[in-house]
Amino acid sequence: MRVDASKTTILIEVTIHMAVSPSMLPSHEEVPARFPVDDAVAHASDSVLQTDSNRFARIRGTDLLNRDAPMLRWQQERAGHGVWPYFRSFCTPLTTRAVAVGEDGRRTEGLNFGCQDYLSLSTHPRVHDAAAKALRDYGPIAAGALGLNGGNPLSTELSDGLADMLGFEHGLLFPTGWAAGYGTIQSLIGKYDHVVLDKLAHNSLRHGADAGTRNVTYFEHLDNSSLRTHLQAIRSIDTKNAILVVTEGIFSMDSDAADLRELIRTCREFDAVVMVDVAHDFGATGPDGLGQLGAQGVLDEVDLVVGAFSKSFATTGGFLVTRSATVREHVRLYGGPQTFSSALTPVQLGVALEALRIIRSAEGAQRRASVRQVAERIRLGLADRGLHCMGNVVCPVIPVLIGSTRTARLAWRLVGEHGLITNLAEPPAVASNLARFRLQAMADHTAEDADSVVDILDTAIRSAEDAFSRVQ
Ligand SMILES: Cc1ncc(COP(=O)(O)O)c(C=O)c1O
Known part of the structure; x- marks a missing residue:
């Protein structure tokens, strides 16, 4: 309902949620x-x-x-x-x-x-056709988790396509973007390892870190000197275990991005691995849709990239790309959302694949x-x-x-x-x-x-x- 602003008492009425056609706004x-x-x-x-x-x-x-x-x-x-x-x-x-x-x-x-729906692909006719075709070809549901027959030819085409676009060897799909961040960190990180995250890192990344280890610290938002201080402190007492540094391509609450080149350089000094969550920028921004990793020219240097389909790919889902065959296999076997959650449905896969084709094209x-x-x-x-x-x-x-x-x-x-x-x-x-x-x-x-x-x-x-x- 529209509220009559002259009334001081507000009547709450529950309307039935039904399809309605939106009217035009006044100019x-x-x-x-x-x-x-x-x-x-x-x-x-x-x-x-x-x-x-x-x-x-x-x-x-x-x-x-x-x-x-x-x-x-x-x-x-x-x-x-x-x-x-x-x-x-x-x-x-x-x-x-x-x-x-x-x-x-x-x-x-x-x-x-x-x-x-940043690229307005959710209403694109080709995306709708792809959804209908996937439904016809494979039905409405995956057989189970990826490890238990949950894949189909579209899954492989999509994970390979994402890896190819980003210039990585291996791709892995997750049921959501949240699951991609959480599952990757939770499975890779052991209790003696360290995770160092940007202070404003997404909930999925924080929970993944907390699930993996108690050695979780936060550096000041976008502040590479704060990151350096944390890495120095960790390496001064522990040279035997892994450090994973986690940031985002674009932080969507603030619309800002780190100096990724400097961040990566700092990580290399302390033998730390770099993971970037590109949920918001991949597909929608940067040269060829490559987001901040493309814009800052660091695709070759970053170690792990996770992302989501929910912003630019007109559906729900997430992914990891990596150059390491063993990382992919480890996350596939030990990532909670990989093993214990059903795989993306054929319709989600069909939509994401068609969105990927459009994203990579002149359109x-x-x-x-x-x-x-x-x-x-x-x-x-x-x-x-x-x-x-x-x-x-x-x-x-x-x-x-x-x-x-x-x-x-x-x-x-x-x-x-x-x-x-x-x-x-x-x-x-x-x-x-x-x-x-x-x-x-x-x-x-x-x-x-x-x-x-x-x-x-x-x-x-x-x-x-x-x-x-x-x-x-
Ligand atoms: C950085 C980041 N990672 C992951 C997610 C979760 O993605 P999804 O909603 O597709 O699960 C979001 C959601 O906004 C996000 O901002």
Whole structure:
């Protein structure tokens, strides 16, 4: 539903999630200077506007089944004020105009900057045909885990194709990108080894490290001198065990990238192996879609690359590529998600393969250029309005810094009411006072879409700031 901003009491109604056709947004000139703000939200408690989920994460007590009641109340209170941005569903394909509905029935219909289909391949006719063909040829499900008959000819073609594109000898598929990062580290690392990760490394990488060893340390984000300090400290007491250094191609919460050449050089000095998770940049950015590894010319030097299909390959799944036959075999045999989780379905394989073909073609280059132009235009537009887009690289994810959590939560509600689907990144996913919008651009977005998103965001943020300045 659309919320009537003049009402101070919000009625929550649950709508049935059904397919609907999205209407066209008004053109960006029509966005007013300020959006009306519901007083009830501006005056809401700190719990609604400021408290983050960490507050409830470590609740203790014997009553395992009910002890999370305060967390549930907090979540419901936030939903009641229209500032609970999680667990929404799309009721349309992931096109640039779409409809998303929250669990509370609030409906946002309009511009879609809230999904990770960076190259707009999820609606590509060739991708749909490939899905249908894979379904016809092999059925809807894999026979089991890869080790237990779960492969088919598409699996081999896909893992070989990924390895070939990145210039590696061996590829291995995983059920998800999360499983690729987790499973690779968890299986390769023994309890005496060390894992040194960028402080902002993805959850999958951290959990993989924790599952492998207690020797896990974090260096400051993108800071190669901090990495050096950690490596020096480890090698001064342990010259017998392996060190794995883990970073990402592009960190999507911040849209930034490490100096990978220097990072690799530092690792070599201390006999450390380098693994890069390219979930967000591979396929969608860089020369020939090779992401930061291609852009920085370090593909030949990096040891292990893991990635995900969920951003640019129009399906779910993950992969590892390596030059070492023994690494591949070890991860195949001992990686938890390899041995104990079913393999990718034929439809996922067919889609990822067709996406890979497009990504490697002239059309892929065109799509990368389009999404880059959209991201650049949004960045410039927001900068013109005095808003800060974070990051040191241009990629489909555009983090727009708000700072204050309460301003971000209210602004998120306002953008939803005014036809913009996008994601909020708030603490604890990001540091306190660094709340931000996380716009996700797609190749099919137009220059006018970019201008509209700038207008809506700018108006929403200013309206939220004004509302809180009146409350104080
Ligand atoms: C760096 C990184 N690795 C892995 C993943 C997980 O990928 P998937 O959602 O495909 O499991 C993500 C998800 O956003 C990510 O950012």
